[in-house]
Amino acid sequence: MNLQLKVRKTLHTASGIQLLDVNFQLEKGSLLALYGPSGAGKTTILRILAGLTDADTGFISVDNEVWLDTTHNTRLPTRSRSIGFVFQDFALFPHMTVRQQLEFALPATADRQTIDELLEMMELQELQHRKPTLLSGGQQQRTALARAIARRPALLLLDEPLSAVDDEMRFKLQDFIGKAHRSYGLTTILVSHYLPEIFRLSDEVIVLENGRIQKQGPPTRVFLEEKISSKFRTTGEIVDIQPADIVYIVSILSANSIVKVIATATERTGLHIGQKVMIASKAFNPIIIPIS
Amino acid sequence: MIDWQPLWLSLRLAVLTTAILLLLGIPLARWLATRRRTWKAVIEAVVSLPMVLPPSVLGFYLLLAFSPAAGPGRLLDHWLNIRLVFTFPGLVVASVIYSLPFMVNPLLAGFRNLPPHLHEASRTLGKSDWTTLIHILLPNLRPALTTGAVLSFAHTIGEFGVVMMIGGSIPGVTRVASVAIYDEVQSTHYAEANHYALVLLALSFSILLLVYLINHRHNRSPL
Numbered sequence: 001m002n003l004q005l006k007v008r009k010t011l012h013t014a015s016g017i018q019l020l021d022v023n024f025q026l027e028k029g030s031l032l033a034l035y036g037p038s039g040a041g042k043t044t045i046l047r048i049l050a051g052l053t054d055a056d057t058g059f060i061s062v063d064n065e066v067w068l069d070t071t072h073n074t075r076l077p078t079r080s081r082s083i084g085f086v087f088q089d090f091a092l093f094p095h096m097t098v099r100q101q102l103e104f105a106l107p108a109t110a111d112r113q114t115i116d117e118l119l120e121m122m123e124l125q126e127l128q129h130r131k132p133t134l135l136s137g138g139q140q141q142r143t144a145l146a147r148a149i150a151r152r153p154a155l156l157l158l159d160e161p162l163s164a165v166d167d168e169m170r171f172k173l174q175d176f177i178g179k180a181h182r183s184y185g186l187t188t189i190l191v192s193h194y195l196p197e198i199f200r201l202s203d204e205v206i207v208l209e210n211g212r213i214q215k216q217g218p219p220t221r222v223f224l225e226e227k228i229s230s231k232f233r234t235t236g237e238i239v240d241i242q243p244a245d246i247v248y249i250v251s252i253l254s255a256n257s258i259v260k261v262i263a264t265a266t267e268r269t270g271l272h273i274g275q276k277v278m279i280a281s282k283a284f285n286p287i288i289i290p291i292s
Numbered sequence: 293m294i295d296w297q298p299l300w301l302s303l304r305l306a307v308l309t310t311a312i313l314l315l316l317g318i319p320l321a322r323w324l325a326t327r328r329r330t331w332k333a334v335i336e337a338v339v340s341l342p343m344v345l346p347p348s349v350l351g352f353y354l355l356l357a358f359s360p361a362a363g364p365g366r367l368l369d370h371w372l373n374i375r376l377v378f379t380f381p382g383l384v385v386a387s388v389i390y391s392l393p394f395m396v397n398p399l400l401a402g403f404r405n406l407p408p409h410l411h412e413a414s415r416t417l418g419k420s421d422w423t424t425l426i427h428i429l430l431p432n433l434r435p436a437l438t439t440g441a442v443l444s445f446a447h448t449i450g451e452f453g454v455v456m457m458i459g460g461s462i463p464g465v466t467r468v469a470s471v472a473i474y475d476e477v478q479s480t481h482y483a484e485a486n487h488y489a490l491v492l493l494a495l496s497f498s499i500l501l502l503v504y505l506i507n508h509r510h511n512r513s514p515l
Contacts (some may be wrong), residue, residue: 052412078415085416091409095431104427105417151418 002028002187003155007048007058007068011211013039020044020211026204028063031188031233032182033198033219036208042191043088045208046157049189050085051078062154083146084186088163088242090134090140098143099128105150118146121183122176138169142176149180156181156188162197167256174200193290195223195235195276196255223291233280234259235291238273250288252279261286294487296463298472302492305468306448307378309387310395313444314437316388317395320423323404324396336400340393347390351457354386358458376458383459383466387448394443402436403429435507442503446496 011018016171020041026032034042047053049060051067054075060068068075092194093101102115119125122142132140141161148156158177162170178201181188183215192198198219205222207215215222224233236254241263243249248268252259259279263271271277279286320339324332342350358376360369368374376382406429414424430437452470459466461475468486476485 050412050416054413078412079418079420083416085413087409087413089407089409091407091413093410093413093428093432104419107418147417 002026002063004061005045005049007045007055007060009039009041009044009048009053009055011039011044015039018211020207022206022211022213024206024213024216026187026189028187029185030203031190031201033202033205034189034191034208035193035195036214038193040208044161046085046159046189046191049155050083050157051076051081051136052085060255063065082151082154084151084153085232086141086144086148086156086158086161088159088161090132090144090161092140092143092147094132097129097131098124098135101143102150103148105147107151110151114150118150119232121179122146126251137165141165141173143178145180149184149186152184154187156186158188158190160191160193162192162194170194171256178203179220180265199223210227227248232286233278234274235278238271238275238277238288241268241271241273252277252288254279259286261288263288294484295472298467298469298488299491301380301464301467302449302469305383305387306445308384309391309448310441310445312384312388313391313395313494314441317392317399317440318430319423321396321399321403322429326399339396342390343393344369345451348449348457350390351386351454354389354454354458358382358385375443378458378460378462380459380465383455383468386454386458387451390451390454391444391447395440398436398443399433402433415458438503438506442499444497449492449495 005025006023007020011020011021018039018041022041022045034045036042044053048055048058048068055068055070057070058068059070060066062082066074066075067081068074068214080194093104096104099115099119102118106112106114116125119128122145123140124146127135127139127143130145135143145158145161161177162173165173170286174197177188177190180186181201190197190201202219204217205219206213207214207222222234234254236252236259238250239253240251242251244262246265248263248265250261250263250268250271252261261279267288271288276291278289278291280289281287324336324339355377357363358365358368360366360375360377365376368376376385410428410432411424414428415421419427427465450470452474453492455466455468455471456474459471461467461471467475469492473485473488473492476482476488
């Protein structure tokens with residue numbers, strides 16, 4: 001087992017005090033997605049793993065190295081943990097060019113060649129002498145990703161890295177994350193509330209709610225009810241519900257396109273705008289099944 | 293012929309004070325900026341006190357404190373053989389205290405305005421606090437550092453009350469330009485007073501102009 005985590009922490013959220021109490025293990029080389037409503041404790045788990053936030057009690061070990069053990073008063077400082085962290089706002093250093101950010105991140109003993117390799121992998125060669133203010137959101141994200149993996153961390157932590165980019169860019173950036181994860185053999189934890197992303201990238205997903213793990217497993221098992229046999233299925237978010245005669249037309253944003261599906265009045269009662277749903281088709285009209 | 297010594301003394305005092313304040317102000321501001329605690333407000337208030345206190349009040353208490361007759365001054369005199377009243381080192385110490393808020397406050401605001409993730413990002417890259425300070429935080433504090441250094445320098449050049457109280461007017465030792473002007477006016481040597489005043493005026497204006505030019509360039513180009 002590569003990663004073991006068992007932590008408890010009292011969280012002060014907008015909706016009051018809440019206990020974060022999670023316990024999971026992760027195989028080396030896998031990509032885990034943390035999914036759940038905001039305030040569920042996803043980001044806190046990443047920050048505790050990175051040592052940026054303290055847990056009340058807990059134990060963390062990665063590759064048999066203990067990072068945190070509150071019973072023995074062990075707490076490895078952030079800088080001694082082999083991690084890469086991509087912040088939601090990327091946290092690029094404003095005064096450094098793309099190349100300088102990677103040079104700063106690279107340990108002194110590492111091969112300088114790595115920088116060119118990373119620039120090429122993330123398609124940043126043309127931009128390597130630019131500072132962050134002259135980069136687009138997607139370019140900044142790639143720079144942050146390259147910087148985080150420059151030191152070949154044991155654990156890559158991504159805090160909703162794709163929330164600041166548009167859908168088209170998001171799709172492309174998912175490829176970059178997948179590519180980096182595979183070619184560097186990383187163990188990755190990704191915070192995301194975007195289902196298509198989780199389905200595309202992760203081997204395993206943990207659904208967090210109110211600080212506790214609700215479900216855990218491969219995304220297909222966690223999100224899709226196996227009892228529905230279907231020919232076609234996809235996930236999306238309801239953006240509109242319009243009455244039409246005796247039925248309702250539900251518009252669902254799936255990937256980059258809007259799918260319109262007819263729902264009966266009974267089906268419509270369980271649906272609301274903003275809801276995440278699965279669309280599955282058995283024979284003719286697709287049926288809509290809520291998944292959150 | 294104008295006697296350049298007071299001006300030279302003012303310049304030396306200001307350069308030394310600014311240098312000491314940079315070394316002292318950066319860690320102090322960093323420490324004050326990190327975690328807010330109630331008692332840190334007390335430290336902040338003490339640091340800012342010289343901004344509102346009449347210089348003569350500060351000078352008076354420093355004179356008492358530095359006096360070799362009693363208190364800390366006596367300890368310094370007795371154990372380290374350092375005397376701070378009516379000496380140049382005394383002026384430097386007094387100036388550092390007097391100009392402390394002009395260095396610490398811009399730096400404190402600068403540290404507080406830095407995005408919090410900057411420091412955290414550097415830590416996740418395996419960097420120590422020292423490396424982070426030198427390579428990440430300070431380069432992003434350039435405007436605050438410039439402001440702090442210039443304000444401290446200008447404030448030290450312009451100080452009068454504290455210098456008078458603690459240094460007096462010993463030529464070549466504590467008779468800085470601002471005191472020299474006062475002395476010349478007292479002796480109705482208006483022409484000499486004017487020489488010093490003009491030089492100080494030109495110096496102050498040039499420094500400010502330089503700062504604004506640098507800041508303009510800094511703001512215009514994101515590079």
